[in-house]
Amino acid sequence: MPIRLDRRNADFATRFNAFLATKREASLDIETATRGIVDDVAKRGDAALLEATAKFDRLPLEAAGLAIGPDEVAAAVAACDAETIDALKLARDRIESFHRRQLPKDDRFTDALGVELGWRWSAIEAVGLYVPGGTASYPSSVLMNAVPAKVAGVERLVMVVPTPDGKLNPLVLAAAQLGGVTEIYRVGGAQAVAALAYGTATIAPVSKIVGPGNAYVAAAKRLVFGKVGIDMIAGPSEVVIIADATGNPDWIAADMLAQAEHDANAQSILITDDADLADQVERAIAAQLTTLSRAAIATASWTDFGAVILVSNLDEAAEIANALAAEHLEIMTVDPEAVAGRVRNAGAIFLGPHTPEAIGDYVGGSNHVLPTARSARFSSGLGVLDFMKRTSMLKCGPEQLRALGPAAMTLGKAEGLDAHARSVGLRLNLR
Amino acid sequence: MPIRLDRRNADFATRFNAFLATKREASLDIETATRGIVDDVAKRGDAALLEATAKFDRLPLEAAGLAIGPDEVAAAVAACDAETIDALKLARDRIESFHRRQLPKDDRFTDALGVELGWRWSAIEAVGLYVPGGTASYPSSVLMNAVPAKVAGVERLVMVVPTPDGKLNPLVLAAAQLGGVTEIYRVGGAQAVAALAYGTATIAPVSKIVGPGNAYVAAAKRLVFGKVGIDMIAGPSEVVIIADATGNPDWIAADMLAQAEHDANAQSILITDDADLADQVERAIAAQLTTLSRAAIATASWTDFGAVILVSNLDEAAEIANALAAEHLEIMTVDPEAVAGRVRNAGAIFLGPHTPEAIGDYVGGSNHVLPTARSARFSSGLGVLDFMKRTSMLKCGPEQLRALGPAAMTLGKAEGLDAHARSVGLRLNLR
Numbered sequence: 001m002p003i004r005l006d007r008r009n010a011d012f013a014t015r016f017n018a019f020l021a022t023k024r025e026a027s028l029d030i031e032t033a034t035r036g037i038v039d040d041v042a043k044r045g046d047a048a049l050l051e052a053t054a055k056f057d058r059l060p061l062e063a064a065g066l067a068i069g070p071d072e073v074a075a076a077v078a079a080c081d082a083e084t085i086d087a088l089k090l091a092r093d094r095i096e097s098f099h100r101r102q103l104p105k106d107d108r109f110t111d112a113l114g115v116e117l118g119w120r121w122s123a124i125e126a127v128g129l130y131v132p133g134g135t136a137s138y139p140s141s142v143l144m145n146a147v148p149a150k151v152a153g154v155e156r157l158v159m160v161v162p163t164p165d166g167k168l169n170p171l172v173l174a175a176a177q178l179g180g181v182t183e184i185y186r187v188g189g190a191q192a193v194a195a196l197a198y199g200t201a202t203i204a205p206v207s208k209i210v211g212p213g214n215a216y217v218a219a220a221k222r223l224v225f226g227k228v229g230i231d232m233i234a235g236p237s238e239v240v241i242i243a244d245a246t247g248n249p250d251w252i253a254a255d256m257l258a259q260a261e262h263d264a265n266a267q268s269i270l271i272t273d274d275a276d277l278a279d280q281v282e283r284a285i286a287a288q289l290t291t292l293s294r295a296a297i298a299t300a301s302w303t304d305f306g307a308v309i310l311v312s313n314l315d316e317a318a319e320i321a322n323a324l325a326a327e328h329l330e331i332m333t334v335d336p337e338a339v340a341g342r343v344r345n346a347g348a349i350f351l352g353p354h355t356p357e358a359i360g361d362y363v364g365g366s367n368h369v370l371p372t373a374r375s376a377r378f379s380s381g382l383g384v385l386d387f388m389k390r391t392s393m394l395k396c397g398p399e400q401l402r403a404l405g406p407a408a409m410t411l412g413k414a415e416g417l418d419a420h421a422r423s424v425g426l427r428l429n430l431r
Numbered sequence: 432m433p434i435r436l437d438r439r440n441a442d443f444a445t446r447f448n449a450f451l452a453t454k455r456e457a458s459l460d461i462e463t464a465t466r467g468i469v470d471d472v473a474k475r476g477d478a479a480l481l482e483a484t485a486k487f488d489r490l491p492l493e494a495a496g497l498a499i500g501p502d503e504v505a506a507a508v509a510a511c512d513a514e515t516i517d518a519l520k521l522a523r524d525r526i527e528s529f530h531r532r533q534l535p536k537d538d539r540f541t542d543a544l545g546v547e548l549g550w551r552w553s554a555i556e557a558v559g560l561y562v563p564g565g566t567a568s569y570p571s572s573v574l575m576n577a578v579p580a581k582v583a584g585v586e587r588l589v590m591v592v593p594t595p596d597g598k599l600n601p602l603v604l605a606a607a608q609l610g611g612v613t614e615i616y617r618v619g620g621a622q623a624v625a626a627l628a629y630g631t632a633t634i635a636p637v638s639k640i641v642g643p644g645n646a647y648v649a650a651a652k653r654l655v656f657g658k659v660g661i662d663m664i665a666g667p668s669e670v671v672i673i674a675d676a677t678g679n680p681d682w683i684a685a686d687m688l689a690q691a692e693h694d695a696n697a698q699s700i701l702i703t704d705d706a707d708l709a710d711q712v713e714r715a716i717a718a719q720l721t722t723l724s725r726a727a728i729a730t731a732s733w734t735d736f737g738a739v740i741l742v743s744n745l746d747e748a749a750e751i752a753n754a755l756a757a758e759h760l761e762i763m764t765v766d767p768e769a770v771a772g773r774v775r776n777a778g779a780i781f782l783g784p785h786t787p788e789a790i791g792d793y794v795g796g797s798n799h800v801l802p803t804a805r806s807a808r809f810s811s812g813l814g815v816l817d818f819m820k821r822t823s824m825l826k827c828g829p830e831q832l833r834a835l836g837p838a839a840m841t842l843g844k845a846e847g848l849d850a851h852a853r854s855v856g857l858r859l860n861l862r
């Protein structure tokens with residue numbers, strides 16, 4: 001049964017904290033295995049990559065067969081349904097428009113002393129994009145990762161996707177083409193992450209790796225972090241819905257289940273000040289569940305991790321939403337903006353009854369790669385800045401050095417760094 | 432002997448790539464030990480933290496003694512040299528002015544369909560700041576981490592600093608006070624990182640941990656990454672200097688040594704199109720080395736990791752600087768801006784002969800926490816954005832949902848996510 005908590009009960013804090021601490025993923029002890037694979041690819045390159053691909057994807061390949069070339073992509077695109085391609089194009093265009101607004105500005109200014117300061121943004125030259133195989137192979141995620149990278153100005157955008165038994169979703173290749181991916185390789189798992197980080201004879205190394213993956217992929221990303229940049233390590237998806245008596249129980253139930261169908265570890269939480277609505281939503285979920293194609297997954301998610309939290313008022317709802325720091329927050333109340341104004345921690349907020357999260361998943365334009373597992377407390381959804389870096393600039397003339405130099409020398413000496421002090425003093429004829 | 436490479440030699444590419452691949456840090460196998468400490472603190476809280484502190488810092492404490500309170504800070508500040516405090520204040524004010532310009536803007540717009548989109552930035556509520564003990568305990572680094580956090584709006588800024596044998600640099604406490612740190616605890620190592628990430632009875636948990644540390648601290652940060660946010664894992668410091676015949680060999684030598692004195696693993700590299708200048712710099716380094724208080728460290732760094740790279744022209748210099756992706760890049764040429772314009776990968780650029788890196792280390796205003804070990808290819812120096820996160824916002828009305836809904840349904844179905852499609856279809860009376 002999904003849990004039900006009531007903010008008005010005396011044991012709420014205890015039960016809520018226990019709920020917050022619930023782990024939704026088994027922590028597998030896969031680090032040793034992952035490290036073995038990563039080290040092997042780092043050392044032996046293509047040979048290790050091919051062996052791992054033969055073993056894990058049951059796909060015997062030679063190095064020449066690693067790349068998925070333009071002909072293969074074109075053939076896949078031709079096999080796709082035209083309506084779906086059109087929907088992907090709409091998504092691509094809207095994602096691009098939204099993310100263009102995130103392009104940061106350079107800054108350059110001269111302060112009162114005449115010191116010139118500022119910074120300059122530039123794109124990362126080469127980025128790897130991991131795309132899972134099998135049922136979690138989503139073309140929409142390809143766009144959500146690729147489009148911001150291209151908007152940022154990334155030149156080399158290298159996609160890796162495993163093709164277990166040689167099978168690949170053609171829509172993933174279509175999304176790669178629409179998203180501006182420049183190279184594609186049919187490899188996955190920790191071995192693909194290692195190939196991107198260290199490079200092989202066939203795959204030139206990249207500087208950053210983004211995209212979701214299974215536990216091995218996540219462990220490999222953690223291992224190569226530092227050698228290359230990585231995005232967040234994604235956990236199972238989640239939605240929090242704040243609703244008052246005006247909420248439509250069927251719509252809310254549908255949104256809860258849209259989350260639950262992702263994964264048995266996904267989580268859907270309703271926070272409401274209306275106990276009747278809570279009951280109605282629970283009944284609507286039970287009714288809708290039976291008709292879903294992924295009913296087994298959604299049922300497991302709802303039963304194991306679903307929750308309804310009753311509150312006295314919407315201020316309390318916002319407070320609880322802040323503690324949950326959800327990946328997705330839907331607000332269906334009389335004044336959703338007012339509630340949103342009190343929420344600080346959330347990956348994305350969907351305002352009002354006509355904004356189901358599924359719109360944001362596909363065609364809203366904002367990014368659907370969002371911080372999970374309460375990490376919205378300290379991190380953001382994927383965006384253009386994740387594909388850029390900032391170089392700071394500093395320029396003094398002789399006068400500015402005379403003005404600032406003595407303080408720098410004082411601090412250098414105080415830190416026991418005499419050569420720091422001397423690099424300034426020499427220029428000023430000071431010791 | 433420092434290495435000398437010549438871009439005009441036939442074996443340059445091979446030798447340069449070998450040079451790039453040189454590791455400057457032994458990779459210690461400390462992960463198991465670190466994991467033991469982190470897990471222990473996560474499980475047993477204060478008790479484990481106190482035991483580790485007694486063991487590693489030889490400091491027997493009770494929980495009540497963990498915090499460094501305002502009285503102790505005030506006493507430390509009173510004991511500091513007034514000139515140094517003034518220099519720290521100048522640094523603080525300049526860092527604050529520079530970083531205020533980095534505060535990001537929220538965005539909210541309505542597109543052609545009437546969809547409301549945008550995002551909102553907010554500060555991370557609680558951040559932990561790790562400060563090393565002993566000789567690497569730099570008050571300037573406290574300011575460089577604390578000030579951007581305060582500018583961002585972080586409310587709880589929790590500093591941890593080990594006090595081996597009870598010893599602590601009073602200037603570190605002074606910098607904490609000037610930087611707006613709100614809590615200080617006398618703990619360090621992996622145990623301090625774990626306390627910040629998981630919380631103990633005495634130390635409430637934070638959402639992100641920043642600041643430099645030794646290999647144990649770095650390993651602990653890697654372990655808690657995901658549970659909390661972390662900044663980059665810093666490696667040994669480095670400088671690249673591009674100079675032409677106009678470069679002053681004594682000044683260049685002084686700047687190379689200011690880098691080398693940090694750490695035996697630090698690295699100083701000169702790239703020049705003038706072989707005479709290269710010779711003069713090498714001689715000046717030899718002469719200056721003998722007079723340094725940290726001569727042994729600087730000599731080890733220069734001998735083991737120093738390099739001079741000869742090029743035919745400054746375009747080649749910029750190209751090599753891009754490959755090196757240095758933490759610090761000084762440009763001392765006739766037209767430093769022109770060279771800077773061709774450099775894409777660098778943490779910070781110091782323009783012209785009167786901008787020694789030491790100015791940027793202390794009082795320039797830009798941040799001295801910068802990406803090391805070639806990570807400027809994919810990451811930036813510390814800034815205000817590291818202490819904030821972005822929440823995206825999406826709002827459709829019924830018309831916008833009618834316009835976008837069908838494409839979202841098409842993509843949901845194409846991805847096998849029927850409940851996604853239904854969450855839209857139910858609102859549109861579509862299936």
